[in-house]
Amino acid sequence: MDNISELIERLSNDEDAVKKMAVFKLQSNIGDPSFAERFIAQGGLSKLRELALTASGNTLAYSLTSFSRLLELDKGWDYVNAELISRVVELIVTHPLVNILRGAMSILVSIVSHPHITSARGSYTGPFGFRALKPAIGAHPQFLEMLVSRLSSADHALCANSLQLINSLMRDAITNDADNEWPRFIKRLQDLGVIKAVFVLMQSSALQDLAHPLLEFQALTKVLLRRWRDVKVDLEVKEHRIALKGLHLASAPEKPSDPSSTKKKHNPEKWRRLGFETESPAWEFGEVGFLGMMDLTDFVRKDEDGFRKVLLEQNAKTLDFRCPVARASITVTLILYHQFQVDKSDLDDAKTYAVLESRTNYERAFRPLLLQWSRLHTAGLQAFLRLWTETGASAEDFDKVAELVRVLIYHVVGQAPRTKEVQEVEEELTLFEYLRLRDLQMEILEQSYESAWGNHLKQVREELKSEAFQFVKEQRIRCLLHGAWFPVTVAPRTENGTTQQKEQKKTQAHSTAWRYVRLSHNRRYLHYCDYEMETAYEPKLEELPEKIDLSIVSSVVSNVVPASIVSNSSTNTLTQASKLGSTKITIHGYPPHDSPDRKHAREVVLLTLHPQTHSVASEWLDGLLMLLNQQPITSETSKLINLVTNYGLKIRLLNVRYTDDFHTNPPDLPSREGVDDDYYYSLFV
Template sequence: MDQADIPALLSRLSSDEDAMRKMAVFKLQSSINDPAFADVFISSGGLVILRRLILTTGGNTLAYSLQSLSRLLEVDMGWAIFETTGAGELVERLVELIVTHPLVNILRGAMSILVAVVSYLQSSRGTTRTPGAFGFRALKPAVAVYPQFFEMVVSQLNSADHALCANALMLLNALIRDAVTSDSKEGGGKSSGTGEDWPKFIKRLQDLGVIKAVYILMQSSALQDLAHPLLEFQALTKVLLRKWRDVRVDLERPEHRRALKGLHLSSAPERRQNLDPGTPKLEDTPPPPPPGARKGSKRHNPEKWRRLGFETESPAWEFDTTGFLGMMDLTDYVRKQEDGFQKLLLEQSTKPMHERCPIARASLAVTLILYEHFEVDKSDVEDAKAYLVLDGMKNYDKIFRPQLLQWSRLHTASLQSFFRLWKATGATQDDFEKVADLLSILIEQVVGQASRTKDVQEVEEELFEFEYSRLRELQMEILELTFEEQWGHHLYQVRDELKHEALQFVKEQRIRCLLQGAWFPKMTNLQNTHDEGSVGKLGAKKHLPWRYVKLSHNRRYLHYSDYEIQPALEPLLEQLQEKIDLSTISSVVSNVSAPQDDTSSMSSMSTLKDISQTPKQTSTTKITINSFVNPHDDGLQISHGDEPAERAILTLLPPTHSLASEWLDGLLMLLNQAPITAETNKLVGLVSDYGLKIRLLNMRVDDGYAGQSEGAGIVPSREGLDDDYYYEV
């Protein structure tokens, strides 16, 4: 519309005929977002006419009027309509429409205007000459007339109209932001907008179901139309958590004192007093009454607060790290799980103090873990929209964290998981930080990996049912990755040292198997040859006798004898007729392969014990011990320069793969050679890995990162010193 037509437009807007006004305001809404047009419209007195239309009309005329004012405010013009006479009447009309009017197009326009009014002071342009014209202060008189205002705004979050739903959420965001920031500007006193403490205002909205409604929206499929206000609400949730943490617990404040007293009363202290204490523990023995105390006076229970899991009998200072947020979480858990809380206290009271799970301290630890997991300190309300743009409007599962809105339920479920881990690990209070580390990994795995649409009840169940063994594996993987990244070659050096230690350990284990001795079935041929493992020309086989082999105590000789049957008792070393000097062995060879049907695990020192008197050849494995041939003894003629030949001096036929691994690698290690079987190498790796894990479990991720202490590594100056010194012994 041309600017020259504005006088005629204003004339039609002022007409008494509704049809003419409706057509005029319909055209106005499509042109008023042009700054040049809007400037002429305002200078020609258009704001007065527009305010009259909003106050007196209804139906589509009212809807078009509201839309026109909303678009005018979007181009940052027309704010004077709220700073002139009659502004209060206009705001009251908008509040009235939200409370009483059913039409969606009217509700959308009214909420959009109130969002602008409440948010005006939060913008960079937010300067006003009229106190109370903007922010929630401007709405307060009207809300007093229509106290159901908040309830109606929250109810619109369930609307099927996405635009109305988005406007309602934007209005709630503006109200929350105004309450929080106004309170901050006034130094933590009363909120300039709400006229009450901001926590009470937030509690009022929560009681109306705003958390549940936004949680459902965040998990719905209608995110594209609601992305901006939902992200802003998520960011504001972090702001609120941060503000609650910044509130210091002060027992001079009645609400804080009542909360702490409620914890004590919920613990059922009278039940403990009525129990038969039996023989008191040392730590339970009350101190003697102070001098001058009246007889019969009621003394303070020496365990009043430590019994609940605080470190001292002055619990207020223990909330310094978590602030009032930690007290809220603890009192919320006790209120919702009062029976379980009391039962847990009774169970813990039967244990020595150092074995008790400190409930209060655990609750504060869980609060901090969740606080760090959701990166609350990194939140910024104004970054929400920018973050959404940077992520391309598609990665909703990465951006939205609906579980954050279920903070209280997550805290309760995580705290119960802490108790479960404490019991499963048999922890004492010295192990508190280790259990907290385990819980942090559990939360990262379950809550951090939860999809956007995963219900909080599923998350709670998974937290409680997560297998402890799997959690330990995750902990070790994280520790190894962390230390490998931070320490690099230092960790490799530790691994090499542990592998060497593991090799020595396994070597000793394998040699001890040889020292204990073992039975081997022996194949005998009709035709005797130098090679015991060869088969005669006819291939005929006689009976399968036994061969018993044992290493001497000095580890220098291998003794053996053949038997037709196994005696009831294993032969003594001096009963074995043959022996081989280990120094004469040239090589040990074998055809050891992977086990087929041998399901036994890594064998220990006990080997072949329960075997039938008629053994079956269950394996084709053969171990051959060779020695260099003495040509003069064998009557062989060799020329000078020829290398000495080898021959087999002993052949063993182990019936199982584990026995073959023990004896083959045991003999090789006796000869200072490396083991070759997969079973032994696997055992070496297993032992070294356990050694590394034990060392890592005794360390925290942040150990060694703090750097050197002040002054460390600086060479002292010799200035002013002479050679007159002495050693103090």
């Protein structure tokens, strides 16, 4: 809207219908940075905040949505205070209307996610993150419970907003908690059923509408697992000491023969009888940290009688044939850790953007079973104990049984479809036959032999090339998101694209010399503005008034000189400079969809860019093409894709050991007779 002052005046009108219509129009325009700046400058923010605090019905819903969009633009923080936060939390707890809840949750997501150090433009110095919500949540203790319950709503947008807010609270608690209260907060969420609710959503058909918050929750689950693994088991910590003592007591230790004796007799095998290798259990959790101890204590707590029975059965055997239960538990934790690639962050993966764009990638990207970590560990440890008994294993066979369990978990858990229930996985881990597992192990071994020959290398290269393409695509698009300066070297054009030669000399004196172009954050618009000179300061998105809707772009053409020609050329610098000076990228398109003459319109030039270097030309030409889902054409981009692919292939090959191809009979080490210290033999060809 052009008349912002009139709209602001209507926000405080005495008639509810007038206010509702005004704020309805406001919510559709406030997302434009330039509009938001003018709205704030003319004093509209105070009236919008007043509506958020006092309005009801649709007027309240539109007000909350408008305010949340302002916060997303990093504006309006001056008007965020305890009163507003308390009001929004109260709405989430007490209000049933979906359209109100969406806006309220979006506001809290922005507040929780906002950095603790405020920008220079804002004067609000209050707390951000979860700390900002604590007073309001204290007044409404059922807030978290209501938030988790919204995950079962039939409205997918409300589910997404609820999960996004939960993600923000979890992330802030994990990363910004100086008091180490995050484990209690996470346990509180788990007790309220957040794991079960998200698990159901991740297996549902509504995955497309919830893809981003679900993928973020999955990534945060990995962050939690890493944090627990990084916590070292320490007997000086009360919680750790109590957990270990609980393990000892659950094992039904032998009581002293003389109950009246006050002197405690130390059992020399107090911890080894539980399956530890030494009498220092804290040290043995070194690889898995507190995560490993949690898994073992969960296994014991679920079935203490079964745990005691297992220990009695194992301790009845001779020392060489006992299955070390604690060591087996730690091994299963490591197997699961590697199976789910916990060290790899999903949100940092370049394929994340492809996942959110294509439904075909959902089955591979979403791992609901990751959320059932404890149950999988229990089933995996039971499978370990069963295979130990079935194979008649001895102490020296521990690694062989561990390998069988690794193959079992890879087959049952790793290959499970997204919609497979955890009960089915548990049953399959429990009942999987040993002979069938051995056949499966041999098949995997045969595949490892074949990987050195045949078409496997070609397949790996194709997979890596696809990944490299997505990586380079994101890199090119990020160049557009960062923005760049381009010289303006062409004469002005009329609407139909013809040059006005007669007026060229008149307008050339007044034309600007530089153009700054930048892609919007949502990747839908190309913003630009002309300036008299290039500056070190890079204009922000809201400072670029002109923009092109990429949906109306029909083609991107260029006379970009291939980098290979320039790099291989023996011509002098001036010749190369002249080629660069003529480099041009032209963006063609049609009038907007709502234009009355769209049906009869001809393709016109929307924007012309003159890159100054081959690198910039390649980045912007191919970035625009890839943004429009077209193939890149410059040799620089092609070389970069091949470079990333080749490096990925080399890294894969470096992970192959000679024992992978010669599992039973490793090659003999060659003699060093007759060679000096600077010479070595290569065992991998």
